[in-house]
Amino acid sequence: MKLGLTVTYNSGETVSATVLPPEWxxxxxxxxxxxxxxxxxxxxxxxxxxxxxxxALKREAAGNPFKPFDIWLETVAEIDPNQLxxxxxxxxxxxx
Numbered sequence: 862m863k864l865g866l867t868v869t870y871n872s873g874e875t876v877s878a879t880v881l882p883p884e885w886x887x888x889x890x891x892x893x894x895x896x897x898x899x900x901x902x903x904x905x906x907x908x909x910x911x912x913x914x915x916x917a918l919k920r921e922a923a924g925n926p927f928k929p930f931d932i933w934l935e936t937v938a939e940i941d942p943n944q945l946x947x948x949x950x951x952x953x954x955x956x957x
Contacts, residue, residue, distance in 0.1 A: 862885065862896060863879055863880065863881060864879070864880040864913065864942060864943075865877065865878075865879055865880075865942070865943030866878045866879075866880060866910065866913065866914045866917065866940055866941065866942055866943065867940070867941045867943060868914050868918070868937060868939070868940050869937070869938045869939040869940075869941075870936050870937060870938060871936055871937070871938045872936075876918065877943075878914050878917035878918045878921060879917060879921075880913045880914075880916075880917045881917070881920075883916070883920060884913050884916040884917050884920065885913075887912075887916050888909065888912060888913055888916070891912065892909070905942070907940070910940045910942065911934055911937065911940060912930075914937075914940050915930050915933055915934070
């Protein structure tokens, strides 16, 4: 499952991150929850979003230096989830 997140920093700068399987595995390991726990009415909390955003941005930095989590978090003003990746849907076929 993919999750798009937009992080807004205290400076007003915004960055987008895409949460992919590596981040979900780290999240499951850290929280003891499963990704299936967040379906339906069970939503992610702010600590979940912060962890996932940080892990995705760190992965996307591709080994470049990245601030430790606690320092990075102090610079964050807002984290907004964009969308969960849609499930595969059948393609409508035309009659013509």
